[in-house]
Amino acid sequence: MLKLHNISKTFNPGTVNEKTALSGVNLHLAPGDFVTILGSNGAGKSTLFGAIAGSFVVDTGAIHLDGVNITNMPDYKRSKFIGRLFQDPLKGTAPSMTIEENLALAYMRASSGTSPFSMISRKDRAEFRDRLAELGLGLEDRMNHPVGLLSGGQRQALTLLMATLVTPKLLLLDEHTAALDPATAEKVLELTKKIVEENHITCLMITHNIPSALSLGNRTIMMNNGSIVLELAGEERANMTTERLLKVFHEQGISNDRILFSADAE
Amino acid sequence: MISTAVILSALELGCIYALVAMALFLSFRVLNIADMTTDGAFTLGCAVSATVAVAGHPLLALPAAMLAGACAGFITAFLQTKLNIPSILAGIITNTGLYTVNLAVMGFSSNVNLLRTPTLFTLVQPYLGSFFKLVPAAVIIVVMGIALVIFLNTRLGLSIRATGDNPDMVRASSINTGFTITVGLCLSNSLTALSGALLAQYQKTADINLGTGMVIIGLASLIIGETLLPKGKIWMKALGAILGSILYRFIIAIALRMDLPSECLKLISATIVALAIGLPAIKAYLKPATKGGKTGC
Structure with missing residues (x-):
């Protein structure tokens, strides 16, 4: 490996x-x-x-x-x-962008075949929702909030999800x-x-x-x-x-x- | 005191210069890069537009100017991402080189006259009456504004936004920051050049000094717009750039009406930008630090 x-x-x-x-x-x-x-x-x-x-x-x-x-x-x-998480919870997410947009960025790793001009689809959104719900932090209801408003723990959990949204090797x-x-x-x-x-x-x-x-x-x-x-x-x-x-x-x-x-x- | 002609001309110029404010929104706010190429790219747009219009293609002049602007942006991005030159210096280097390029585009003359040349505006004059300058400028700014907002919500646009927000995270998302910076600077400078292209045809002349101080005028417009509208979605910010630019032109028009010499305008713009960008620091000095600040652990 x-x-x-x-x-x-x-x-x-x-x-x-x-x-x-x-x-x-x-x-x-x-x-x-x-x-x-x-x-x-x-x-x-x-x-x-x-x-x-x-x-x-x-x-x-x-x-x-x-x-x-x-x-x-x-x-x-x-x-x-390769997914990577740092000690600093601020390092893994873009603060002024929403939870949904951050997840969409992480998702791009898998979607190298799709057009760079495509937008977040309804299907993507549903998938993000499901995966956020699995964290059990209630973030699935705050997908349009900027990540900068989340606590350090929430941000780190989100970073973890982003690093593993597309299963890394x-x-x-x-x-x-x-x-x-x-x-x-x-x-x-x-x-x-x-x-x-x-x-x-x-x-x-x-x-x-x-x-x-x-x-x-x-x-x-x-x-x-x-x-x-x-x-x-x-x-x-x-x-x-x-x-x-x-x-x-x-x-x-x-x-x-x-x-x-x-x-x-x- | 203020006639309809003054209002109309402020609106027209506001729309044309709004493209610079939008370009700076992309480079300064989204990518977090103070792009000093702006002045030169604006003049480049003027020069290309005037030269192509003189050659008999006033409409082709606009995409040609945008392409030239994108090239200027590409050079700045190349200096910055491939040769590791600090972003501000990279812009200044391109800007300096552009002076010669701009003169060359105008046939090594410091200005080009379009008085007897058909322009975008004279082409539509028979159909639009006294709005023949405002309508094309407004249509272009609205189309460009919508295109920019849509673009910033695409996958590529999201990665450009994240590049300015948190470059560490972007590299960890398998995005090449060199590429996103290049795309961003090409786009922003093509908008700046389009603004210059429209202005040259609007005032029927191109001059080597038209772009001087443009980056500060654009920033002043952008910041005025940001203070007008609530912080929020991307489209709100793009709208703010347009409104800020129009308001800035009204301020200028009023200042000129009050017999303020036009030579003072650059100093006023510089002061507006310095104060607006320095405002958080000024507030911090004025506020006593003892009241429940975010200091400590």
Whole structure:
């Protein structure tokens, strides 16, 4: 499904700000895999997503998605089959446009055959309504409201729907619930689980919450200094506890207040 | 004090210049780009329209001017999206180059005279009587306004709107922002050039300096229109651009009646635009920040 082979990226090479963000990352995902990613700030998690989504060109290595080499494909072309959510709920939607218009934009990924001059049809509208209703947030009755009027949680739920409206081959979730209040975060996480499971979407999720990293999905990886330092799957993952994982963290010399805090809160 | 002739001419000019306001609505408001190509594209429209009309094709002059304007917009968009030149600088570069191009279009003369040349307006004069200038201008602005509103609700139009609203999100929706910016700037500059084309035939002369300050006049009209109408749907905003432009011409007409020297108009326009765009900041300075602001976390 997704194959990362020896991916490296150094920002600002040759300057005092030189930073090796990724060094020789290898990762293979099978169809339907749901991988959670842990790591301290600056470990390279978001950079890894940037490399997969095409925000920049990697220095070395190759990226294959579904057998196609996408290493040098521009970001907007990759987004035809890669959905991405950011921590900032404002990043995924156009605030001055209505819910309906935002969904229509997301829907364009699937409708490459239709004329660029066609308008939102009644059929599209009905489909948007149904899909919004599945979120259970009452947004289906507010389709003509500008998205800027929605709360952060509603916007993030809408972004999730937009990223999955046309089922993507790969979904990248970059701490997409971290900026929400706990109750809303819980709700958006539930929606994520439901949508990913129903559509069998291959998914990568960055989180700082160890319990949810271990409970969601079927694999967990830990990153440090631009490399994958630990991979957990199957029985080993099932037997892993927050305490033991924290111990691994310390052994790796990783200190991260946010992870420690989230573990304490459990 | 104000005769029907004054009202009529304000309406006529208002309709013609409304195309510039609509063009700036597209570039400045929708795409969020301050397009400095506007001045040069306006003169380009004048020059092409006058030259083609002199050659005996006053009607063909309009689409020819629009095409020329679209080319100017394309160059600005190319500089901006392919060569990564900041958008304002890209517009200024094109604008500077256009000065020579505009002179060349007019046969390296600084003006072209249409006094004895048939124009769009003289062609319809026998049928429309004293409205022979207003009706064609009004029809063109209404048609262009409706076309623009419909276009902005198509899939391509939606992606252009989203490009100005949230470029990150647009790239994540598999839309090439370079392409949407290019389409937007081509369209807006073809509207600007059409405005120039109509003006050249309207006043029966084209001059190399006609476009100077046009971007500010267009913005002033656009902002006047925005304050007149409630914020809302796209068609309301397009209508606002037209109304704002007409009102602006009335303000000018009244100012001229009050024996204000016409040399002052550019300063007045500049002041209107500076105040209108700066209004939110001015309000923030005047209002004490202690009362339940949106600050903090």
